[in-house]
Amino acid sequence: MSAIVIVQSRPARRWLPAFRHLATLLGAVIIGAAVLVAIFAPYLTPHDPFAQDLSQRLIPPVWMEGSQPTHLLGTDQIGRDYLSRLIYGTRISMLIGVLTVITSGVIGITLGLIGGFYGGRTDDVVMFLITCRLSIPLILVALTVVALVGSSLAVVILTLGLLLWDRFAVVARTTTMQVRNLDYIAAAQAAGASRVHVLAREVLPNIANHLVVVATLEMALAILLEAALSFLGLGVPPPLPSWGLMIAEAKEYMFFSPWVIMTPGVVLFVLVLGINLLGDGLRDMLGADLRR
């Protein structure tokens, strides 16, 4: 007979878990909206995001004086429609986020699986690689690579993908170590499964919930880093409507019309917040908290 333990806890506040779900839901809604906006950008934009009109420069958004109904969020310093550029900018940010996560995920998870599963010398090498990667100043190296190889969307994605694998590797390694000695791994090995099969079919699915959480964190980080690189002039090249680039181009006008830097920044903040909210919610739901 099992002992029954009665745990006396504080009275549960019912609205807190609800708030938790609400926050996660909000994150999911933001990401869902961003995906839809990115996919259907051409159908949503009121104007061509690249079309300049020098007679329509720096028109303020609708809630300010002097706005025009045709340009809901105003126009930039060379008369391009802000809303259209923000909508197309969603494509760039989502593309950067998703493709960077895939690239860095493949590298990091592979390294982490191998290090965590085999241990010993192999693990030492993996740990060494992670240490080296963390020692290298991220933004500085990314800036240098883009400056030397040339700025394009592909270069930014590849650079960030090759740099952001460390957390994937760390988490994949620790979680693999935790499941390595469990019975079902031994069973698969006893059944004659190959090492690759064990890693891909037995270990990977069982650590996937942790990796999903890392993926959201890295996606948020990649989107922020792209914006920072583009802001410094060494990310996505003009005239592409990257949000970071829009802030950089609007910077010299911010003293007279502060809204020019507000809208791209707020959109960037909201998307990253949405990804983080979803990631945080997933962490709770999947029980992927590594602390315990």
Next chain:
Amino acid sequence: MVLFIVRRLWLAALVCLTVLVVSFILTRLSGDLAASIAGPNASAADVAIITKNYGLDRPLVVQFLEWAGHAAEGDLGRSFLYHVPVWGLIRDRLPVTLALGLTGLAIALLVALPLGILAAVREGSAMDRGIMMVALLGQAMPGFWFGLVMIVLLGLDLQWLPISGVDTWQGYIMPGIVLAFSAIPALMRLTRSGMIDALAADYIRTARAKGLSRAKIILKHALRNAAMPVVSIAAVQLGFMLGGSVVIESVFALPGVGYLAWESITKNDFPVVQAVVLFLAVIYIALTLLADMMNALLDPRLRG
């Protein structure tokens, strides 16, 4: 303990060597360094002269060994742009970056520690949720944009703080806050989880049983045990902040190492870029080494 130190030093040296190779390869990525230095308007003859002057026509291995040899002696080469030793350039700008990094770390700790403790003490409460939500908001904030917004609000509209430069100490406040934002979420989460674990430990129950005051238990007994991982993450975060100063120093026009690096990248001054990458990496390695040593000193279990 000696064995631990030796092993840890050996690892740090190996990482340094790897970073040395990486920072060398990095500047060779364009394929033709001489053409990059000469710029887009240079003639073939110019490129040939540069190739010869800088010895770029020699085998890569020879170039690397020469550069690494000099770097090991503290000679990081000469700037193409300023025609002075790179080390001098970095040394002149280091105080600004260090002051900025330390300001950022101080602000981050001042915010993260109290909030992290508060969240842990009231684990699961609305206050805890609220504080963790602040961490999420901070994590989502684009630093460079936050800096610009502060420049407009605090510098221009309210005229509380200078919008650029470091003529007075006030110049460090805004960039320090922006930099702190990048470190606050991690420090806060770690303080919170460390405190939760510490508060659940047996010695806390003993302390309570002894009738110690709540404040004393939290601040003296629990915090001391929760502080250890926070110290090592603080060291790591300081390293990240020094690296992240590239963006912040550009936003606020602070004449530090980060600004030097950005300027050098945009002006093809590659010896400087190479040196700053190496320099920041070595600082990071030294900081993590220091943190590991301190932890090993405090907790013998880690020396294995």
